[in-house]
Amino acid sequence: xxxxxxxxxxxxxxxxxxxxxxxxxxxxxxxxxxxxxxxxxxxxxxxxxxxxxxxxxxxxxxxxxxxxxxxxxxxxxxxxxxxxxxxxxxxxxxxxxxxxxxxxxxxxxxxxxxxxxxxxxxxxxxxxxxxxxxxxxxxxxxxxxxxxxxxxxxxxxxxxxxxxxxxxxxxxxxxxxxxxxxxxxxxxxxxxxxxxxxxxxxxxxxxxxxxxxxxxxxxxxxxxxxxxxxxxxxxxxxxxxxxxxxxxxxxxxxxxxxxxxxxxxxxxxxxxxxxxxxxxxxxxxxxxxxxxxxxxxxxxxxxxxxxxxxxxxxxxxxxxxxxxxxxxxxxxxxxxxxxxxxxxxxxxxxxxxxxxxxxxxxxxxxxxxxxxxxxxxxxxxxxxxxxxxxxxxxxxxxxxxxxxxxxxxxxxxxxxxxxxxxxxxx
Amino acid sequence: xxxxxxxxxxxxxxxxxxxxxxxxxxxxxxxxxxxxxxxxxxxxxxxxxxxxxxxxxxxxxxxxxxxxxxxxxxxxxxxxxxxxxxxxxxxxxxxxxxxxxxxxxxxxxxxxxxxxxxxxxxxxxxxxxxxxxxxxxxxxxxxxxxxxxxxxxxxxxxxxxxxxxxxxxxxxxxxxxxxxxxxxxxxxxxxxxxxxxxxxxxxxxxxxxxxxxxxxxxxxxxxxxxxxxxxxxxxxxxxxxxxxxxxxxxxxxxxxxxxxxxxxxxxxxxxxxxxxxxxxxxxxxxxxxxxxxxxxxxxxxxxxxxxxxxxxxxxxxxxxxxxxxxxxxxxxxxxxxxxxxxxxxxxxxxxxxxxxxxxxxxxxxxxxxxxxxxxxxxxxxxxxxxxxxxxxxxxxxxxxxxxxxxxxxxxxxxxxxxxxxxxxxxxxxxxxxxxxxxxxxxxxxxxxxxxxxxxxxxxxxxxxxxxxxxxxxxxxxxxxxxxxxxxxxxxxxxxxxxxxxxxxxx
Numbered sequence: 001x002x003x004x005x006x007x008x009x010x011x012x013x014x015x016x017x018x019x020x021x022x023x024x025x026x027x028x029x030x031x032x033x034x035x036x037x038x039x040x041x042x043x044x045x046x047x048x049x050x051x052x053x054x055x056x057x058x059x060x061x062x063x064x065x066x067x068x069x070x071x072x073x074x075x076x077x078x079x080x081x082x083x084x085x086x087x088x089x090x091x092x093x094x095x096x097x098x099x100x101x102x103x104x105x106x107x108x109x110x111x112x113x114x115x116x117x118x119x120x121x122x123x124x125x126x127x128x129x130x131x132x133x134x135x136x137x138x139x140x141x142x143x144x145x146x147x148x149x150x151x152x153x154x155x156x157x158x159x160x161x162x163x164x165x166x167x168x169x170x171x172x173x174x175x176x177x178x179x180x181x182x183x184x185x186x187x188x189x190x191x192x193x194x195x196x197x198x199x200x201x202x203x204x205x206x207x208x209x210x211x212x213x214x215x216x217x218x219x220x221x222x223x224x225x226x227x228x229x230x231x232x233x234x235x236x237x238x239x240x241x242x243x244x245x246x247x248x249x250x251x252x253x254x255x256x257x258x259x260x261x262x263x264x265x266x267x268x269x270x271x272x273x274x275x276x277x278x279x280x281x282x283x284x285x286x287x288x289x290x291x292x293x294x295x296x297x298x299x300x301x302x303x304x305x306x307x308x309x310x311x312x313x314x315x316x317x318x319x320x321x322x323x324x325x326x327x328x329x330x331x332x333x334x335x336x337x338x339x340x341x342x343x344x345x346x347x348x349x350x351x352x353x354x355x356x357x358x359x360x361x362x363x364x365x366x367x368x369x370x371x372x373x374x375x376x377x378x379x380x381x382x383x384x385x386x387x388x389x390x391x392x393x394x395x396x397x398x399x400x401x402x403x404x405x406x407x408x409x410x411x412x413x414x415x416x417x418x419x420x421x422x423x424x425x426x
Numbered sequence: 427x428x429x430x431x432x433x434x435x436x437x438x439x440x441x442x443x444x445x446x447x448x449x450x451x452x453x454x455x456x457x458x459x460x461x462x463x464x465x466x467x468x469x470x471x472x473x474x475x476x477x478x479x480x481x482x483x484x485x486x487x488x489x490x491x492x493x494x495x496x497x498x499x500x501x502x503x504x505x506x507x508x509x510x511x512x513x514x515x516x517x518x519x520x521x522x523x524x525x526x527x528x529x530x531x532x533x534x535x536x537x538x539x540x541x542x543x544x545x546x547x548x549x550x551x552x553x554x555x556x557x558x559x560x561x562x563x564x565x566x567x568x569x570x571x572x573x574x575x576x577x578x579x580x581x582x583x584x585x586x587x588x589x590x591x592x593x594x595x596x597x598x599x600x601x602x603x604x605x606x607x608x609x610x611x612x613x614x615x616x617x618x619x620x621x622x623x624x625x626x627x628x629x630x631x632x633x634x635x636x637x638x639x640x641x642x643x644x645x646x647x648x649x650x651x652x653x654x655x656x657x658x659x660x661x662x663x664x665x666x667x668x669x670x671x672x673x674x675x676x677x678x679x680x681x682x683x684x685x686x687x688x689x690x691x692x693x694x695x696x697x698x699x700x701x702x703x704x705x706x707x708x709x710x711x712x713x714x715x716x717x718x719x720x721x722x723x724x725x726x727x728x729x730x731x732x733x734x735x736x737x738x739x740x741x742x743x744x745x746x747x748x749x750x751x752x753x754x755x756x757x758x759x760x761x762x763x764x765x766x767x768x769x770x771x772x773x774x775x776x777x778x779x780x781x782x783x784x785x786x787x788x789x790x791x792x793x794x795x796x797x798x799x800x801x802x803x804x805x806x807x808x809x810x811x812x813x814x815x816x817x818x819x820x821x822x823x824x825x826x827x828x829x830x831x832x833x834x835x836x837x838x839x840x841x842x843x844x845x846x847x848x849x850x851x852x853x854x855x856x857x858x859x860x861x862x863x864x865x866x867x868x869x870x871x872x873x874x875x876x877x878x879x880x881x882x883x884x885x886x887x888x889x890x891x892x893x894x895x896x897x898x899x900x901x902x903x904x905x906x907x908x909x910x911x912x913x914x915x916x917x918x919x920x921x922x923x924x925x926x927x928x929x930x931x932x
Contacts, residue, residue, distance in 0.1 A: 048507065325849065340864030343831070349859040351870065354509075358846035366870040368861040 007041035013061040014042055018147045024114035029126030033145035036130065040139045049136055052316040052348040053258055053287040058140065058232045063176035063202035066228035066255075073420070075167065076196045076222045076413060082165040083107075085152060089170065089200050090177020092150050096167075104158025105191065110151040110180060121153045124182045128208040128236035132262040136291065141234040141260070144206040148180030156189040156215070163192035168199030170226055175200035181207045185215035185243075192407070193217065198224030198254070203231040213240040213267055219247040220410050222417065223254060227283070230256040241267030241296075248405045250414050251278040251286050252421050258287040265292070265299040265327075275304040275404035279418065280313035280345075281425045287316035288336075294327040294357075303334040306401040308394055309345035310425070320352040323360055332362035339397050340370055341390075391422045453724055453759075456694025459546045459664050463583070464530065466523035468667075472496060475637050478523050478584075482606040482640070485613060495626045495636035504630050508793035509822045509854055510762050512735060515700060522638045524665040525585040536588045543587050547580055550691060552660045554580055554588055575655040576687070577602055581672055583665045584640035591655065598654050600684075601646040605673050608644035615646055619677055623706040623743045623770070631702040631764075632739040635671045639704070642672035647682035647713070656685045661703075663692035663723070663734065669700040676706070678713035680746060685716040691759070692724040695732045698761055702737045711746030711773065716754070723759035728817075730789030733761025740767040744776035747802070751777070757784040757792055766824065768797035771805035771833070778807040786819030786851070795825035795842075795856075800833035800866070811842040815851040822854040829866040836866040 003011070015037070020030055043055035057064050085107070086096035092109060100107040113121040126145040132138055154164060166181075177200035185191060189212075199205070211217055223231060231254065237245050251257055263272045278286045292301045307315035317336035338347035347368045355362060371393055379389035398418060405411040466477050475496050479489040504515075528540035536544075536554055547554050577591035579602065586604030595602050601612060609616050626636045643659040663670045678684055692699065701723060709715050717740075726733025736759075742751040753767040769778025780796040798807035807827065815821040823842045844853030861868050 328849070338861070340861065343834075343863045343865065345864065346860070346862040348861070349857075349870075351855075351857060351859075353844075353855040354852070355844070355846065355854065356852045358849045358851075364855070364870075366857070366859055367868060368859065369867040370864040 003041040004044070007044045010044065010059055011037065011041045014059055014143070017061050020147055021111070021149055023111055025122050026110065026114070026125050030146045032130065033126050033142045036133060036142040037139055037146060040133075040137045040142065042139050042143065049289070049318070051350075052318070053256075053285065057230055057256060058202070058204075058258065063174065064230065065173045066170070066201035066226060066230070067173060068170060069198070069224075069226040071225060076417060077165055077194050080163065080165070080194075080409070082163045082194060084165050084167055086167045086169065087150065087177075087179065087199065089172050089175035090150060090179055090203070102160045102162070102164070104156065104160040104189070105164065106155040106157070107164070108153045110148070110153055110182070113153050118153065118155070120155060120184045121182055124184060124208055124210055125180070128210065128238055129206060129234070131264065132234070132236045132291075138234060138260060138262070140204060140232045141206050141236070144178050144180055144204050144234070148178040148206065151180035151182070154181070154183045154191070156183065156185045156191040159190045163194050165194040166196075168195070168197035168203070168224070170198040170200055170224070170229065173201060176202045178204045179206070183207065183209045183217070185209070185211040185217050187212040188214045190216040191218070193219045195219070195221040196224065198226040198229040199231065201229060203229065203233070205231070205233040207235045209235065209237040209245070211237065211239050211243040211245055214242045215240065216244045217246075218406060219245075220405055220414070221248070222250040222414070223252075223257060225253050227253050227255065229254050232258045234260045234262065236262045237272065238264045238266055239270040239272055242269045243267060244271045246273045246404065246406060247275070248401070248414070249276040250417060251276065252417065253280065253284060254286070255283055256285045258289065260289045261291070263290075263292045263301065265294050265296055265301065268296045269298050270296060271300045273302040273304075273404050275302075275401045277306050277398045277401040277414070277418065278315065279308045279421050279425075280310070280315065282311040282313060284309075284313040285316070286314070287318070289318040291320045292322065292332070294321070294323045294330045294332065296327060298329040299327070300331045301333070302404070303336070304401045304404055305336045306398050307338040307347060308341065308398065309338060309347065310341035312344040314345065315347045317349040317351065317366070319350075319364070320354065321362055321364070323355040323357050323362065325356040327357050328359040330357065330360040330362065332360065334364035335400070336366045337397070338368045339394060340368060387426050391426055394422060395419065453694060455550065455691035455722065456724060458693035459542060461540070461542050461664070462527040463524050463665050464527050465521045465665070465668075468521055469518040470496070470522050470638060474522055478638055478640055481523065481525075482609065484606070484609050487617065488609055491621070491626070492637050495633055496638075498627045499630070499633040499637055502627070502630050502633060508764050508824070509820060509856075510764060510791040510793050512698070512762050515735070519667070520700065521665065521668040522671070523640055524583040524668045526582060529585050529587065533588065536590065539588050543582060546582070546662065546664070547587075547660065550660070550662065552578060552580060552689075554578060554590060577655055577657050579604060579643045579659045581641055581643075581659060581661045583663060583668055583670060586641045586643075595654070599648040599651055600653050601644065602657055603644055605639070605642040605644045605675060608675070612644070612646070615677065616644070616675065619706070619708055620675055623708060623741050624704050624739050629739060631737040632704050635673060635702050635704045635739070639671045639673040642674045642703070644674075645676040645684065645686065647678045647684045649680040649682060651682045653682070653684040656687055658687040658689070661688070661690040663699060663701065666695060667697065667699070669702065672703045674703070674705040676715060676717075677708045678710060678715045680710045681712040683714045686718070688717070688719045689722070691722050692734055694724050694727070698726070698733055698735055700735050700737070703739070705738070705740040707742035707751060709742060709744045709746065709749040709751055712748045713746060714750040715742065716752045717742070717767070718754040720756045721759050721763070725759045725790050726761040726788065728788045730761070733790075734759065735762045736760035736765060738765040740765065741770065742768070742778070743770045744773050744778065747773040747775055749773050749776045752779040752781070753796065754781045755783070757782065757794060760792070761790060763792040763794050765794045766796055768799070769807060770799050770801065771807065772801045774802045775804045776802055777805065780809045780811070782811045783814070784812070784821055785814045786816070786821045788817040788819060790819040792820070793822040793824055795823045797826040798828070798838060799826070800829045800836045800838070803832070803834045803836070805833055805836045807838045809838070809840040809842070813842070813844040813853055815844065815846050815853045816848055818850045820852045820854070822856060824856040826858040826860070827868055827870070828860040829862055829868060831862045834863055834865045838866075838868045840870040
């Protein structure tokens, strides 16, 4: 079917500015992805899946500029013992990165996987992204598969002693970066992946994660404090039998963020938790879009998303639990809540369930409202100043999402960032 | 109902539920009336639109209104966002107007109506003679004569056959007649309100309806009047290959009250038939309207053959302060349902409520829900939706709750639960929630723990477990409405709400 003219024009304009990297063995996957982009067209304002978020600046031929943000605050996770992989405006920086050697994992740049003949990587690059295109299209992810200029392939075969930490530095006001990472967690292996930093003025990131039976992957991410940056990220995760995937994202500031999580539970007894806490002030638009597919028996999924919004900030949540026929004994839970600190902010949500199996327990909830006056009154009557009381209640509101981080030290680091934000913004 | 017999029912779903759903599977209204009909030529075009207008003896402005709608309809596309699948409808391969030959000369009173038509309604349990007792309503025989009066407007294919109790209603100042009569007799009211809630270009089916609606009901309740009896419209599709397009317009003026009931059935046929209705309700200051539907169109046979495609646009506009509307629907019929009775809460402190039970079986598909658009301050809405899916059916709740920036201190509570019986069916929830101010509270829940806490507490105190208590509270509410239905299947509908909520999922 031919694309509507507006979409066709926008897609062509964007593609005209892009050059497909000459990347040997990923070439075929990239060509396929480009074909998908041409067929789908890039997201447009009238697309149902972009009802609450305007994709214009994410798909425009040129990236809008974003001023650099300077802070004396040390970067998140800097006190942790970790293996650092640093990107500056979306380009791998060997000087700033650690040696990519760690017991239990093999780490390569995507461009190197061809010469090393790494089979698993060839079988993963673009594969989960392609699977994730139905039933809902995600053209920005296909665009990423086709044109990502850099990225890392991580093969986890054991239990590395420390987390692998991606650091995305933003150095140029006009940077427009695309990164594509792939991670394969072998049977029984376990790894923690950290990500932080704004990455670029406009950042399109795609991560494909394949977790084999009994594999475990923890993911904690923070998207940086730059006010003017824009980001569209996709995480495609496939889970095998008894495997575990737990992901948490902290978003503070950023004029536009769209984080998509596409999760497929394909082995029995698998567990997937995704959570997010976002705090926005003023010109801030944050969109969490989650799609969880249950395709095996006795799996558990949890989605916990909390948004604190003020001064005209907008929070969006689109979540879906799809339980396929035969995926009995599914335990699916989804909660999306917003705390609106003033009358100008808004929360837009579409929490969906699609269920084709009868022996399941799926529930979802979504609420929106102001700070609870009764609780506020209680704290004030105990002598807590209004500002502190509000911050206290706000942190308590966000706690359910932060609690999804298993590692206590990481959770504390996130909480201290939230406290910092609240003290600066109240 | 072979499908259900072979189904392994999961533990926790009680037999009463299964039996009640099975009962629904046998369609009792599948017979047809052998009556000579007069058809307009097949298909839809400006000539057909003019013909329908002419048959209804409409003034020029109405014909123009219809033609404008038709023009618009040719420019818009059929919506495809609902979770329903059906073969493409050939809009030119069906009749848009069919009326019994005997209705050519408008009967002056009910006594002159073709006995065959009267017999049809009698068989359906709809009394068109004012002295008749309503069939199927428990205890009706013992009730005082005043208490059991229900005025009925009976629509047979494209025309209204007759309206009962018109004289008595007139005494109270209430106008209750067919819409074709209202266009002739009360053009000022129709002109003022028609299309003011559901605009001509609202959506594909509403636009088609605006062009070709053939009849329907009209209600006007004057200021301060509490309608002395329940009003009801009964829709019957009889002719083959014929679409039914009816239009209902209800106006509740300041401080008035009316309870309106709607029922519908159709014969059992192999080919699917189209039904695209529009209902508009205008509610002024301090007025209240209750609108209840038992939708029992032919759902198709157990192999998914035939049935009615029910594409309906229903909307209430709470224009005045403290106005109130309540939609209650029991959806058991139709092969495909596409229906979202909505509330525009414009007046301050206005209230909208939506209570729905949708039951699908065999190959039925239902995509139904509501829209609560909060525009005024201190507005309140409540949504309680129960979807029950069996056989190979798909049941979707689709809804919107929107709090506009000016709708300060508003409140919404939504609860939608689904129950699946068997492992070949589906239940889906697609709520849209848009909150644009912070003094309003919106809660969307799928757990069964948040029905009225006081009532729950009372039941729990009497030793009921939570599931039982919730079922009792919700069913208790439904029963009030269902018992008032003047139709034989009120009994059947009552059985439906005996369905327990055990094993509910959100």
